[in-house]
Amino acid sequence: MRLEIDYIILRYLQMELKAPFTTSFGTFQTKEFILVEAVDSNGVSGWGESVAFSAPWYSEETVKTNWHMLEDFLIPLAFAEPIDHPSELSKRFGAIRQNHMAKAALEGAVWDLYAKRLGVPLYQALGGTKREIEVGVSIGIQPTVDELLRIIERYVTQGYRRMKVKIKPGWDVGVIREVRRVFPDVPLMADANSAYTLADVERLKALDEFGLMMIEQPLAADDLVDHAQLQPLLKTPICLDESIRSFDDARKALHLGSCRIINMKIGRIGGLQEAKHIHDLCREHGVPVWCGGMLEAGVGRAHNIAITTLENFTLPGDTAASSHYWERDIIVPEVEVHNGLIRVPDAPGIGYEVDRRQVERYTQFAKVYRRSLPA
Ligand SMILES: O=C(O)CCC(=O)C1=CC=C[C@@H](O)[C@@H]1C(=O)O
Numbered sequence: 001m002r003l004e005i006d007y008i009i010l011r012y013l014q015m016e017l018k019a020p021f022t023t024s025f026g027t028f029q030t031k032e033f034i035l036v037e038a039v040d041s042n043g044v045s046g047w048g049e050s051v052a053f054s055a056p057w058y059s060e061e062t063v064k065t066n067w068h069m070l071e072d073f074l075i076p077l078a079f080a081e082p083i084d085h086p087s088e089l090s091k092r093f094g095a096i097r098q099n100h101m102a103k104a105a106l107e108g109a110v111w112d113l114y115a116k117r118l119g120v121p122l123y124q125a126l127g128g129t130k131r132e133i134e135v136g137v138s139i140g141i142q143p144t145v146d147e148l149l150r151i152i153e154r155y156v157t158q159g160y161r162r163m164k165v166k167i168k169p170g171w172d173v174g175v176i177r178e179v180r181r182v183f184p185d186v187p188l189m190a191d192a193n194s195a196y197t198l199a200d201v202e203r204l205k206a207l208d209e210f211g212l213m214m215i216e217q218p219l220a221a222d223d224l225v226d227h228a229q230l231q232p233l234l235k236t237p238i239c240l241d242e243s244i245r246s247f248d249d250a251r252k253a254l255h256l257g258s259c260r261i262i263n264m265k266i267g268r269i270g271g272l273q274e275a276k277h278i279h280d281l282c283r284e285h286g287v288p289v290w291c292g293g294m295l296e297a298g299v300g301r302a303h304n305i306a307i308t309t310l311e312n313f314t315l316p317g318d319t320a321a322s323s324h325y326w327e328r329d330i331i332v333p334e335v336e337v338h339n340g341l342i343r344v345p346d347a348p349g350i351g352y353e354v355d356r357r358q359v360e361r362y363t364q365f366a367k368v369y370r371r372s373l374p375a
């Protein structure tokens with residue numbers, strides 16, 4: 001089916017998080033991001049959301065680098081040839097090195113448009129099967145252990161299926177011990193965001209006594225080799241996030257034994273097509289995956305829900321409810337979590353309507369890119 005995209009709108013949005021989000025890199029409260037709208041010749045819109053932050057702390061990509069890549073390279077590539085299937089874009093975008101979040105935002109909009117043109121939900125177009133997904137919640141670093149315990153209590157009460165807490169040297173063994181004292185059985189994981197080195201092996205081994213589901217990204221953000229040296233020394237599975245930026249990274253990580261679980265973030269790995277490939281590779285190797293979060297607004301959240309319906313997404317992800325992050329999200333209905341479950345929408349495409357009034361309210365700047373029709 002030929003997708004005739006007539007124009008693409010890039011919007012730069014600012015949304016205020018309900019609560020500041022702190023990681024080992026720092027704290028922020030305002031989420032700035034690019035929303036991509038691809039409009040076809042029938043006036044149907046497909047939506048994608050870039051997960052790049054305003055500063056290059058998670059990866060080298062930022063809102064500004066993404067805008068540059070989309071405007072000067074990726075949108076022209078999308079317009080250059082007809083698109084019969086969204087999977088063509090990951091090949092076509094291969095001419096551009098890295099810049100995965102920019103690629104994923106545009107590819108996601110085209111996947112949404114494709115599913116809408118087929119009249120099927122995005123999850124079905126991706127080969128997903130689940131009608132509801134289990135979700136957990138990621139908790140930023142808190143000022144005190146008591147505050148962390150209060151927050152965990154709230155989310156356990158709300159039924160979230162897994163708690164993810166941040167750790168770093170000086171905020172790790174003691175904190176996890178306290179959490180386990182109060183919540184001995186809650187499914188619990190720790191995300192280190194590369195705060196450790198191999199010199200910290202003994203400190204990381206000390207976490208083995210707490211029955212964590214996994215330790216996420218303990219070592220350097222671009223490493224596979226040191227993680228492969230660390231994993232055999234730990235009982236706790238290592239989950240990689242930042243280190244896995246492509247199918248090849250996943251292939252090498254599994255070959256080396258760098259991890260036993262992978263946190264899948266559509267933006268980090270370059271799009272839904274690459275996510276499907278990594279999902280299939282991990283399924284073949286018996287390695288479970290789950291869908292991480294990047295504090296997305298509703299469009300990105302909808303894409304995360306759709307990819308999580310694939311069968312090897314067997315662990316609860318970070319796709320919490322819209323109300324966990326925003327006073328008002330940019331989709332209707334908003335994403336709701338009931339007893340730790342999200343019901344997967346079966347409306348065509350991403351399954352949620354984009355609330356244009358809210359989008360305009362949060363939009364700071366927008367630009368339209370038209371496919372130049374042959375003269
Ligand atoms: O979107 C969510 O709720 C999860 C956010 C989250 O935990 C993270 C976002 C970006 C970088 C990290 O701090 C962390 C992660 O590594 O998953």
Ligand SMILES: [Mg+2]
Nearest residue numbers: 191216217241
């Ligand atoms: Mg992480």
